[in-house]
Structures are given as structure tokens and as C-alpha cells.
Amino acid sequence: MTKERIQKFIREHCSADDYTFSISETDSHQTRFAQNAITQHIAGPQVRISLKVSFGTKSGNSMVNLANEESLLRLIQTAEENARLAPEDPEFVPSTGAAVLPKVDNSSESTNSLSPKQMVGIVQNCIDRAKTLGATVSGMCEKHHTHKFEFTKNGFVGEDAHSTFGHSMTLKRGEVETKVSYEAKDFASFDVAKEFDRLAAQAEVLSHMQSFEPQKIAVILRPNALEELMWFMIWMMNRRESDEGFTPFTGMLDKECFGKKFSLYSTLQHPDLIAPAFKASLPNKETTWVERGILKNMPADRYWAQKTACDAQNAYNIYIPGEGTSEAEMMKMVPRGLIINRFWYIRFVDMKAGELTGMTRDGVLYFENGEVKHAVNNLRFNEIPQDVTRRILALGKEALASPYAVVPTILVEDFNFVDKTSF
Amino acid sequence: MKYLDLAMNAAASLGAEYADIRIQRTTDQVILLRNLSLKSANTSVIDGYGIRVFKNGAWGFAHNNVYSEEAVLATVQKAFEIAELSATVNKDNKLRLAPERSYIASYKTPVQIDSFDIPLSQKVEMMMEVNRTMLAYEGIRQATFYLIQHKDEKLFASTLGTRLEITSQFIDPMITATAVADGDSQSRTFDEGGKAVGWEWIESLDLIQVAKQIAQEALIKVKADSLGAEQRRTLILDPNHLGLTMHESVGHPTELDRVLGWEADYAGISFATPEKLKNYRYGSEIVNFVGDNTLSEGLASLGFDDDGVPGQKWHIIKDGILNEYGSTRDTAMEIGLGYSRGCNRATYYFDQPINRIPNLYLLPGTKPLTPGELISDTEDGVYIQGRGSFSIDQHRVNFQFGGDFFWEIKNGKLHRPLKKILYKSCNPEFWNSCDAICDERFWRPFGVVNCGKGQPSQSARMTHGSAPARFRNIRVGGSQ
Numbered sequence: 001m002t003k004e005r006i007q008k009f010i011r012e013h014c015s016a017d018d019y020t021f022s023i024s025e026t027d028s029h030q031t032r033f034a035q036n037a038i039t040q041h042i043a044g045p046q047v048r049i050s051l052k053v054s055f056g057t058k059s060g061n062s063m064v065n066l067a068n069e070e071s072l073l074r075l076i077q078t079a080e081e082n083a084r085l086a087p088e089d090p091e092f093v094p095s096t097g098a099a100v101l102p103k104v105d106n107s108s109e110s111t112n113s114l115s116p117k118q119m120v121g122i123v124q125n126c127i128d129r130a131k132t133l134g135a136t137v138s139g140m141c142e143k144h145h146t147h148k149f150e151f152t153k154n155g156f157v158g159e160d161a162h163s164t165f166g167h168s169m170t171l172k173r174g175e176v177e178t179k180v181s182y183e184a185k186d187f188a189s190f191d192v193a194k195e196f197d198r199l200a201a202q203a204e205v206l207s208h209m210q211s212f213e214p215q216k217i218a219v220i221l222r223p224n225a226l227e228e229l230m231w232f233m234i235w236m237m238n239r240r241e242s243d244e245g246f247t248p249f250t251g252m253l254d255k256e257c258f259g260k261k262f263s264l265y266s267t268l269q270h271p272d273l274i275a276p277a278f279k280a281s282l283p284n285k286e287t288t289w290v291e292r293g294i295l296k297n298m299p300a301d302r303y304w305a306q307k308t309a310c311d312a313q314n315a316y317n318i319y320i321p322g323e324g325t326s327e328a329e330m331m332k333m334v335p336r337g338l339i340i341n342r343f344w345y346i347r348f349v350d351m352k353a354g355e356l357t358g359m360t361r362d363g364v365l366y367f368e369n370g371e372v373k374h375a376v377n378n379l380r381f382n383e384i385p386q387d388v389t390r391r392i393l394a395l396g397k398e399a400l401a402s403p404y405a406v407v408p409t410i411l412v413e414d415f416n417f418v419d420k421t422s423f
Numbered sequence: 424m425k426y427l428d429l430a431m432n433a434a435a436s437l438g439a440e441y442a443d444i445r446i447q448r449t450t451d452q453v454i455l456l457r458n459l460s461l462k463s464a465n466t467s468v469i470d471g472y473g474i475r476v477f478k479n480g481a482w483g484f485a486h487n488n489v490y491s492e493e494a495v496l497a498t499v500q501k502a503f504e505i506a507e508l509s510a511t512v513n514k515d516n517k518l519r520l521a522p523e524r525s526y527i528a529s530y531k532t533p534v535q536i537d538s539f540d541i542p543l544s545q546k547v548e549m550m551m552e553v554n555r556t557m558l559a560y561e562g563i564r565q566a567t568f569y570l571i572q573h574k575d576e577k578l579f580a581s582t583l584g585t586r587l588e589i590t591s592q593f594i595d596p597m598i599t600a601t602a603v604a605d606g607d608s609q610s611r612t613f614d615e616g617g618k619a620v621g622w623e624w625i626e627s628l629d630l631i632q633v634a635k636q637i638a639q640e641a642l643i644k645v646k647a648d649s650l651g652a653e654q655r656r657t658l659i660l661d662p663n664h665l666g667l668t669m670h671e672s673v674g675h676p677t678e679l680d681r682v683l684g685w686e687a688d689y690a691g692i693s694f695a696t697p698e699k700l701k702n703y704r705y706g707s708e709i710v711n712f713v714g715d716n717t718l719s720e721g722l723a724s725l726g727f728d729d730d731g732v733p734g735q736k737w738h739i740i741k742d743g744i745l746n747e748y749g750s751t752r753d754t755a756m757e758i759g760l761g762y763s764r765g766c767n768r769a770t771y772y773f774d775q776p777i778n779r780i781p782n783l784y785l786l787p788g789t790k791p792l793t794p795g796e797l798i799s800d801t802e803d804g805v806y807i808q809g810r811g812s813f814s815i816d817q818h819r820v821n822f823q824f825g826g827d828f829f830w831e832i833k834n835g836k837l838h839r840p841l842k843k844i845l846y847k848s849c850n851p852e853f854w855n856s857c858d859a860i861c862d863e864r865f866w867r868p869f870g871v872v873n874c875g876k877g878q879p880s881q882s883a884r885m886t887h888g889s890a891p892a893r894f895r896n897i898r899v900g901g902s903q
Contacts, residue, residue, distance in 0.1 A: 030879055034687060035685065035687070037512065037513045037516040037517075038482075038509040039685050039753075040777070041481070041484060041505045041509045042484045042486075042505075042775050043484070043485050043486075043501055043502075044473075044487055044498075044773055045487070046773055047488065060464045060543075061463060061464060061465035061466070062465065063467035063468070063469075064467070064469075064470075065468070065469045065470060065488055081543075082464045083464075085464075085543040085544040086464050086544075086547060087459075087461060087547060087548075089461050090460055116504075116505065120508050120509065120511065120512060124512050136687075138684060138685070140689070142879075168689075170687045172687060177687070177692075245603040245608050246565070246603070247608075344691075344816070345816070345817075347812045347814045348812055349812045349825060349843075349902050350812075350902050351608070352607055353902070357812060357814045357823050358814055359814065359816045361816075361817055378816060380814070380816075380821060380847070382823075382845075418823075419823065419847050421818070421821045422821075422849075423818055
């Protein structure tokens with residue numbers, strides 16, 4: 001069914017006082033490889049069709065994955081039945097009305113037209129190169145194209161599409177194990193040879209590992225590592241959770257609770273970032289979350305925004321401006337430290353304190369007197385990310401960490417490592 | 424269903440060495456009530472079919488949700504083409520499938536009352552009462568009730584001649600009270616994990632009493648002390664805490680695909696490598712772990728896995744020694760096993776099945792021992808209930824766990840409540856430090872319904888279980 005027919009069908013058959021309808025269609029191709037062989041290879045479309053309806057302040061939801069009349073009728077009937085059986089909702093808000101959406105371009109023809117044969121060719125190339133190094137390579141080559149269409153009874157209509165291409169690989173040679181990943185909306189800028197060179201260089205530098213005890217020490221966090229910490233911090237920045245006393249940001253709006261060198265935005269302007277035009281029937285907009293250490297805004301849903309007279313807004317991507325200090329310069333700014341490629345298995349330890357735990361992964365390098373000396377074992381940290389921003393000594397140039405994050409490498413002092421692994 | 428034969432005949436005529444089709448309808452009802460506001464009353468139905476083709480040592484998997492002869496044949500063709508494409512890469516490294524016979528069978532989760540037959544209004548009314556009970560306590564700022572009900576209806580056919588009809592379902596209620604006091608906020612959660620049962624389980628629970636207890640404990644917890652600096656201490660772990668610890672430190676390291684490095688790029692690999700089989704001391708002599716996909720009420724008790732292999736029961740750790748892995752038809756052959764343990768499961772129809780943790784549990788102690796006797800036999804330690812923070816490295820060696828409710832033990836008695844407790848340990852230190860396990864009277868299951876793994880990511884479910892157990896000389900302390 002076309003989107004116009006679906007819209008007409010819902011209008012004609014849904015008897016609720018209010019509704020929000022959305023359909024999301026994703027076409028994917030995923031080639032997974034491990035130990036120099038393809039272990040999984042998946043192709044096919046996925047569809048999600050959701051409807052939220054309300055009678056007065058009673059609401060119900062339903063979801064199906066077939067876009068035909070029979071399925072849509074079942075969708076409407078189930079959502080309406082759920083709403084009729086639901087209690088009055090003291091936090092009910094009606095659906096949004098017509099809105100002007102920002103013009104965004106998140107789709108990529110080079111990604112969409114990538115063929116399965118090309119993707120297998122990329123994988124073959126990586127396996128061949130790994131074999132020449134006497135190594136094994138494991139990873140995933142994938143592409144996705146998603147189209148979303150949403151409308152409400154009160155007049156909101158939104159349409160959006162985005163593409164992503166991803167290629168990640170972990171090389172293992174003896175005890176050395178390291179990973180690089182590339183994820184972007186545009187396949188055209190991907191260079192498999194360059195990515196494998198990066199992987200091989202990373203593996204080479206890790207070949208001499210020495211044991212390292214956990215301690216507080218300066219770290220250079222590369223973009224992938226910083227991005228992972230930032231998403232956890234943003235989850236804690238939820239306006240309602242903070243206002244109700246559950247997070248470290250309670251009562252901190254407009255106060256300096258981050259380091260002065262640290263700013264955080266969501267932006268529609270960066271050409272490499274995916275910026276959806278809307279989320280939850282709200283247009284996305286340029287948003288400053290943190291400006292030079294001051295907490296300026298917090299993500300809030302529509303109910304809480306209405307109750308507390310703030311803007312309803314989403315952290316739809318992350319942009320942290322850098323300053324241009326190189327890694328070589330950073331290594332000279334402190335007597336000794338560690339370079340962290342990425343983190344792994346980050347979890348909340350204490351939501352109110354904002355404390356997280358996690359491990360390093362895929363390569364940790366020890367530097368001293370401005371030079372990399374050797375690799376070290378992986379380490380566990382217990383840290384509070386907003387405190388980490390207060391200990392930033394320098395920022396590099398911002399770089400694409402994922403299609404949803406452009407962040408710099410940062411130098412941080414006294415990063416709190418509390419345990420270590422044997423590898 | 425006619426599409427089963429159509430797909431399998433088409434795959435065979437194309438030249439597939441093996442193929443299967445899984446037609447799967449997944450129905451979920453998720454209800455979330457927070458502070459008397461119904462945040463979600465969502466019923467979802469995801470329906471479609473996935474077709475796997477094995478050719479020249481490689482898999483191809485294609486999925487679709489359009490039911491027509493033309494669409495099914497096109498999906499078979501796509502899976503076949505992808506398998507052939509994959510085989511060009513695997514020519515020197517071909518996958519093989521462990522032998523398996525054919526089955527014609529059906530399986531249905533035994534339920535007395537199908538939770539989908541209970542009107543939503545009845546469920547929400549009960550949840551509102553639980554919410555009100557918790558909010559009646561001064562200092563409880565947030566009361567949530569999250570109820571998941573899930574049903575999978577599957578038809579499976581393979582070119583081996585297997586024809587299966589499987590209906591499985593589970594329920595998972597989770598109730599949380601969050602207290603705010605003295606500048607802190609702490610939660611306490613009722614969470615036994617999911618169970619493969621019907622609504623009769625919910626009816627058997629006194630949830631109003633549960634609500635009172637967790638509200639009171641949240642208030643105790645928010646005002647409790649922490650423990651200060653980390654020291655080597657004794658831990659007594661409750662089954663609803665130990666479930667997650669065994670999941671991460673025994674379940675995942677003994678998945679054969681991780682052992683083989685098939686998850687190297689994402690979920691990680693395993694320290695428990697094949698040369699350690701039958702000789703590696705994973706735990707003390709009283710530590711016995713069983714994989715059991717026949718467990719009553721077990722979330723992974725599905726009759727058969729998505730390879731068409733029947734549910735089985737076997738020792739993964741026997742008398743403390745690494746005994747065997749959880750395997751699938753394709754992983755088993757990589758270490759020369761002539762059979763699969765039936766651990767291949769997919770989440771939705773559009774997921775290619777992967778090697779999963781079976782129902783996995785710690786056998787109870789063989790000598791009579793009550794939790795009270797265990798505590799009274801402990802001079803100085805910490806007793807942990809419920810799941811909290813958890814993090815483990817990608818080889819499954821080093822880990823740190825929190826919990827949900829903590830008591831300090833002094834001189835054989837529960838001395839004072841604590842909060843913000845963490846313990847750090849590693850394999851094989853942790854399971855070798857286990858010196859006592861309560862007997863079978865105190866064995867309890869703990870279901871995990873959201874085990875994330877794989878690329879693309881899938882969420883699986885399985886049941887763990889244990890009796891309360893004691894661990895000596897573990898690093899335990901307060902968080903920052």
C-alpha cells in the first residue's frame with residue numbers, strides 16, 4: 001500500500017479521538033564473517049507499523065509488520081481495544097499538530113546501491129589480507145536503508161529516510177586482538193584497503209604487551225571510547241528523572257557541572273551526522289545540551305515539558321567540538337598515560353551518583369615522555385562521566401565515531417581504573 | 424502449511440545440501456505502569472518466515488513476510504544465491520553440519536491460563552493496585568510495574584524431513600519502588616525473571632505483599648550505609664542474584680560459537696577453550712552446572728531448537744571440571760563433536776539462529792543446608808539479593824557485579840542493611856571459591872528474557888537457577 005492509501009485507510013477506519021500512526025521499513029543486507037569464513041549471511045526487508053490511539057485520556061498501542069488492509073484493520077482494532085480497557089491517564093498529552101520539519105539529507109545512493117557481491121568482495125579482501133599476516137579476521141559488513149512515515153490525527157505529517165553502511169573487523173594474531181570499525185551513512189567514502197591498513201597497524205603496535213596495574217592515570221580517549229561514555233551520560237541527563245531526584249543532574253540546570261572545555265550539542269548541520277527530521281512526532285532542532293561546562297538543556301518528553309514549561313526535545317545525535325590538539329601533543333602534556341581505543345560492557349553502577357563501570361577493549365597503549373612504549377592488558381574503570389569532563393586537559397579535532405556521533409579525541413587526567421584482565 | 428513443502432522442495436531442487444524454513448508469529452503484550460500512569464499498553468504481532476540454505480559449506484538466510492507462492496519461492500532463491508556467494512569465500516574453510524535425524528513432533532508450553540486471554544483491564548487494575556500500595560509509603564517517589572507477555576508460534580520444516588509445530592510463551596513481571604532521601608535515590612525491584620508458564624503464576628503471587636516489601640526495602644536501602652574500602656570478604660548470594668552471575672561467567676563462556684571465535688568482533692570470545700575440556704578446574708568440587716533444555720518452566724525449553732534438534736540435558740561443569748559446551752549443528756563439527764546439544768535459537772522470523780545459552784543451572788548441594796545455617800556459619804560477609812550492575816570482559820574472565828539488596832553479616836547474623844556494594848572477581852577464582860551450596864529445598868529458578876548477542880543483535884531467553892551459595896575471599900566494597 002502507498003503511504004497515501006495507508007493514511008486514508010487509517011482516517012476512514014480509526015474511530016478514536018486521537019491517534020499517532022507510524023510505519024518504518026528497513027531493507028538490509030548483512031554479511032557476518034569469523035575466523036576467515038562467512039558464518040552468517042542475511043537479506044530481507046523489515047517493517048514496523050505502529051498505532052497509538054486515545055479515547056479521552058485512555059490510550060492503547062498496537063504494532064504489526066504487514067502493510068495490507070487485513071493487518072491494518074487488526075492494528076486499529078487491537079489499539080482501540082487496548083485504549084478502551086485502559087484507565088484514564090493523568091499524564092495524557094494529545095498528539096502533535098502540523099509542524100514544519102527541518103530539511104535533512106540522510107540518505108545515500110552509494111550505500112543503497114551496494115550489491116551483495118560487492119559486500120562479499122569486501123569480506124574476501126579482508127580475509128585474504130588477514131591470511132597474508134598469518135591472522136584471522138572476524139567482523140560484519142552491512143548496509144541498511146530505512147524509510148519512516150508518521151502522521152497524527154491532529155495534523156502532524158513526517159517522512160524521513162536514512163542509510164547506513166558499516167564494516168567492522170577484529171584481527172587476531174597470537175595473543176594480539178584488536179578491532180577497527182567504520183560506520184557512516186555514505187559507502188562512497190569507505191576504503192577497505194585503508195581500513196585494513198589501520199587494523200594491521202593497530203595490531204602491530206599491540207604486539208609487545210606488558211602487565212599494567214589498575215590506577216588513576218591520564219588517558220587519551222579516542223572518539224569511539226568517548227562516544228560510548230557520552231551516550232550513557234545523556235541517558236542520565238533526562239529532565240524528568242533529574243527533576244524527580246534520580247540522577248546526578250537534579251537541580252543542576254544552568255549550573256556548571258561539566259568541565260569548561262566541554263560542550264555538547266545535537267545538530268542538523270553536520271554533513272556526516274544522521275539527523276532525523278523528527279522523533280516522536282516532534283521536529284528535531286539544533287540543541288545545546290552543555291555549553292562550556294554549563295548544563296543548558298535536558299531531553300524531556302512532551303508531558304514533562306508541558307508540566308515544567310520547558311521544551312520537549314531529543315538527543316538525536318552527539319556533536320562535541322574539539323580544539324585540534326594532536327595525540328602526539330597530548331602525549332607530551334602529561335608524564336605518562338594510556339591510549340584507549342574503545343570501551344566495552346559499560347553499565348550503570350549508581351544512577352544517582354552517575355557512576356559507570358566498564359572495560360577497555362581492542363588495544364590499550366602505554367605512553368611515557370611523549371612516546372608510545374608498549375601495549376598493556378585491558379583494564380576496568382569505575383568513573384562518573386561528568387566528572388571526567390572536568391578533568392579534560394586537551395581536545396583533538398572532532399571526528400566521525402559513528403553516524404550519530406562526531407566527537408574529538410580527549411586527554412583526561414586521573415582516569416579511575418580499578419581492576420585488570422590477564423589479556 | 425503448504426509453504427513448508429513448497430520451500431523445501433524448491434531448495435532441494437536448486438541443489439541445497441540442507442535447508443529449513445521457520446514460519447514464526449511472535450505476539451507480545453507489554454504493559455508499563457509508572458506512578459499510576461499507563462505508559463504503554465502495547466500489543467505487537469510480528470509475522471513472517473526465514474529460510475536457511477546450506478550449500479558448499481556456507482549459509483544463506485533470507486526472510487520475508489509476504490505469504491504467497493511467488494514470494495516464498497523468491498525467498499528460497501535469494502537464500503540459495505546468498506549461500507553460493509558465501510561459499511566462494513569459504514572454499515578453504517567450509518562449515519559442516521553435525522548429523523541429525525528427522526522428527527515429526529509438536530511442543531507447547533504447558534500453561535493453565537493463557538495470559539493473552541486475560542482482559543487488559545484486569546491486568547492493569549491489578550498493576551494499579553500494586554502501584555498504589557508502593558506510593559502509599561512516604562519517600563517512595565516512583566513506582567513502576569513492567570509486565571511482558573510473549574508467545575511464539577512456529578512451524579518448522581527441513582530437507583531432512585523434519586516437521587515441527589511449536590508454541591512457546593512466557594510471562595515476566597517486574598515491580599520497582601524508588602525512594603529518594605537525604606540527597607540519594609535507591610531502587611528495590613521484585614524480579615524473578617520470566618517463566619514459561621501462564622497467568623496462573625501471577626495469580627499465585629501475593630503481589631500486594633511483594634509491593635509492601637519492596638517499598639519498605641527501598642526505604643531501608645536509601646538510608647543504609649555503604650561499605651567503604653574494598654576488602655577480601657565472604658559473599659552469600661541468593662538465587663535471584665546468582666542467576667545473572669552464572670549467566671555471564673559460565674553461560675556465555677561455554678557457548679561453543681564464542682569458544683570458536685565466531686563472536687570475536689562483537690560479543691567476544693571465551694577463555695574456556697577446547698583443550699581445557701575434561702581437565703580445567705572451573706570451580707570447586709561442589710560446583711556442577713547442567714545445561715537442560717527440558718527443564719520444567721524453563722525459558723529455553725522449546726521441545727526443539729531452530730536446527731530441529733531436540734532439547735537435551737547434560738553437564739557443562741561436572742565436579743568443578745569443564746565438561747562440555749552448549750553447541751549447534753554447525754559449531755559442534757568444528758571441535759569434532761558428532762552431535763549438537765540443540766542450542767541454536769533465533770529471536771524473530773527475520774533472525775538467523777545462533778548458538779545460545781541453554782537453560783543452565785547450578786545443582787544444589789547434596790548435604791542438608793538451609794540459608795539460615797549458611798548465614799550462621801559465616802563470621803563476616805555480605806549477603807546479596809537481586810540483580811544490579813553487571814559487567815564482564817570480552818573473554819569472560821574479569822567481572823564486577825552489584826546487586827539489588829545487601830546485608831552485612833557479622834558473627835553469623837544479618838547485622839545491618841547496606842547499599843552501593845560491588846564485588847570484583849574473575850574466572851576461575853570465583854567458582855573455585857564456592858565452599859557451600861544450600862540443598863535442593865532452596866533451589867530457585869531465575870529467568871533471563873533479554874540476553875543480547877549477535878550481529879545483527881538478537882535477544883534470547885533462558886532460565887538459570889541455584890540454591891543460595893557461599894563464596895570465600897572475594898573482593899567486596901562500596902562504589903565510589
